Amino acid sequence: MRTVLIAVLGLSLSTAAALAHHSFVAEYDGDKPVKVTGVVTKVEWMNPHIWFYVDVKDEAGKVTKWGFSGGSPGILQRRGIPRNALKIGDVVVVEGFRARDGSNNASGGRVTFSDGRQVFTASSEDKAPGAK
Amino acid sequence: MKRHLLGLFVVLAAAILTLDAQTSNARSIPRTPDGKPDFSGFWEHPQRPGAAFGATTFDKAKLPPFVPGGEALFYEPRTGDPRHDEPRAFCMPSGFPSNLFGPYPVQMVQSPKWLVMVHEYDRMTRLIPLDGRAHRDVEPTFYGEPVGHWEGDTLVIESRNFKRWSLDDYYYQDRTQYRMHSEALRTIERLTRVDANSIQYQITIDDPKIFTLPWSEDLVMRARPEWEKVGLFEFVCAENNRCPGGNCSEVLPGR
Numbered sequence: 369m370r371t372v373l374i375a376v377l378g379l380s381l382s383t384a385a386a387l388a389h390h391s392f393v394a395e396y397d398g399d400k401p402v403k404v405t406g407v408v409t410k411v412e413w414m415n416p417h418i419w420f421y422v423d424v425k426d427e428a429g430k431v432t433k434w435g436f437s438g439g440s441p442g443i444l445q446r447r448g449i450p451r452n453a454l455k456i457g458d459v460v461v462v463e464g465f466r467a468r469d470g471s472n473n474a475s476g477g478r479v480t481f482s483d484g485r486q487v488f489t490a491s492s493e494d495k496a497p498g499a500k
Numbered sequence: 501m502k503r504h505l506l507g508l509f510v511v512l513a514a515a516i517l518t519l520d521a522q523t524s525n526a527r528s529i530p531r532t533p534d535g536k537p538d539f540s541g542f543w544e545h546p547q548r549p550g551a552a553f554g555a556t557t558f559d560k561a562k563l564p565p566f567v568p569g570g571e572a573l574f575y576e577p578r579t580g581d582p583r584h585d586e587p588r589a590f591c592m593p594s595g596f597p598s599n600l601f602g603p604y605p606v607q608m609v610q611s612p613k614w615l616v617m618v619h620e621y622d623r624m625t626r627l628i629p630l631d632g633r634a635h636r637d638v639e640p641t642f643y644g645e646p647v648g649h650w651e652g653d654t655l656v657i658e659s660r661n662f663k664r665w666s667l668d669d670y671y672y673q674d675r676t677q678y679r680m681h682s683e684a685l686r687t688i689e690r691l692t693r694v695d696a697n698s699i700q701y702q703i704t705i706d707d708p709k710i711f712t713l714p715w716s717e718d719l720v721m722r723a724r725p726e727w728e729k730v731g732l733f734e735f736v737c738a739e740n741n742r743c744p745g746g747n748c749s750e751v752l753p754g755r
Contacts (some may be wrong), residue, residue: 389588389737394578394675415593416622442620442733443604484572492553494604 382413389416392494396475397494401467401497404434405470406446408458409494413451415440417491420476429454436462437491449487454479520557529653529693532610536694539608539615540726545601546701546719547669555669556601556719558679558705565714574710576678578671583746585678587666590746591622591737595642595665597687597703599624602669604735605727615648615655620732635660640683657689667705682709697723 377385392398406424418438423431441451454460461480467473477490477497490496520537530538547556566574578585588594594602604620617626628648635647635658662685670679688704699721706714 377568389591391586391672391675393672396584412740415735416588416737416740419740440604440621440733440735446605446727446729446730482527 379471380479381456391419392491394477395467396438396465396494397468398465402459402464403497404464405459406434406467408454408456408460409433411454413441413454415442418444418489420489423459425462432472434462435473436464436489437473438476439491439494444491447488449489456488456490459483465495527667528696530696532612536612536650537655538610538612539655539693539699540610541725542609543558543606543608544724545603545606545723546703548717549553549720554603555672557673557719558671562715562717564715567712570710570719572714573682574667574679575601575631576680578583578676578678581746582743585644585671588737590743591741593622593642594624594625595663596624596644596659598666598668599643600626605724605732606721607620607732609659618732620735622737623732630655638668644685644687651690653692655691657687657691659687659689679703679752680729684709685719686713691720691721699723 383463392488404422404424406422408420409423410421418434418441420438422434424434425431439447440491444453445451459482462474462476462478463480464474464477467475475490475494477494478486478488488496503592530540532538544553562720582589589652593599599621600617601607601621602619602621604618607618609618610615613629613631615626615628615630618627624643626643626646628646630648630650632649633647635645638645638661640661640663642663642665644662646657646659648657650653650656662681662683664680665685667679667681667685671677684707686706688706690700690702690704692700694700700717701719701720701721703719704714705718
């Protein structure tokens with residue numbers, strides 16, 4: 369029973385982070401930077417914010433799914449990031465800021481590819497990784 | 501006496517130079533065939549001169565005193581329910597002026613009778629009549645009813661008939677509360693194309709149910725002719741609405 373309660377609570381909290389158009393300050397914590405390395409599993413190149421998902425494997429081989437939100441497709445394309453910049457199977461390092469609800473969602477600010485290329489996927493409103 | 505004459509000369513010379521610069525700017529701005537300043541083109545949203553690219557919010561220091569009860573109408577606490585706190589989170593409109601102040605491009609298309617102002621965010625489209633008509637008695641809306649007229653080279657747009665809605669993106673800075681306007685809101689925008697690269701954009705907020713006085717912000721819209729090549733991108737918020745009807749539980753993150 370206790371497990372069920374915790375699961376239900378966890379669900380209701382984590383879904384709060386899934387807002388369509390959002391305020392960075394309201395949804396993400398600028399004091400909680402996150403940096404993960406993993407494989408891109410899905411890309412939603414859609415308005416109002418792109419979302420991409422990364423499977424992150426720890427040393428024991430356990431996989432955690434992370435969801436990253438970025439700017440709008442228009443803002444990113446005007447910044448020179450084409451719609452096919454992120455591909456399923458790409459190994460990437462993503463830096464951003466964690467959702468306030470403690471879920472594995474984050475604002476995805478900077479993506480570094482295995483060849484060293486970097487793109488900044490954050491919305492103009494979002495805090496950029498490394499910014500004070 | 502000599503010193504006075506010299507002072508007078510300096511003042512006169514400065515006045516002539518300023519006037520000359522203004523005349524030369526007035527000549528250098530693009531104009532429509534009927535001689536009006538032409539706002540057609542691509543622009544950044546209105547921002548404070550020199551501000552970092554981001555949403556423009558009204559300066560707290562400029563707010564006039566509240567009328568009795570006005571402060572409670574203006575600051576509305578967030579409750580934790582997206583239906584109340586985050587209308588845009590499930591793709592409800594930002595409304596005016598909030599939408600225009602978001603950090604996305606603006607395209608303007610001008611004819612003698614209409615100015616069309618399109619903001620990329622949510623493809624907000626304002627159709628501003630310039631034919632001298634008066635405001636009508638219409639249903640209140642999120643974006644209000646704009647009507648334009650010329651005062652010399654300045655285009656004056658007065659908007660009325662608003663629904664009560666969020667005034668700006670203040671909650672981006674303070675996640676505990678919104679800033680709202682009332683249905684009595686009236687906005688007056690004054691657009692002056694000061695040179696080829698910028699529009700001086702002044703907005704006056706007159707909301708007598710909240711404030712004792714109207715107040716204004718002086719902003720600038722910078723020209724971005726390079727955006728013309730690609731134009732505005734489509735922006736359909738519902739495409740990835742992760743919170744339909746405010747009911748976030750229908751969509752699981754990290755699916």
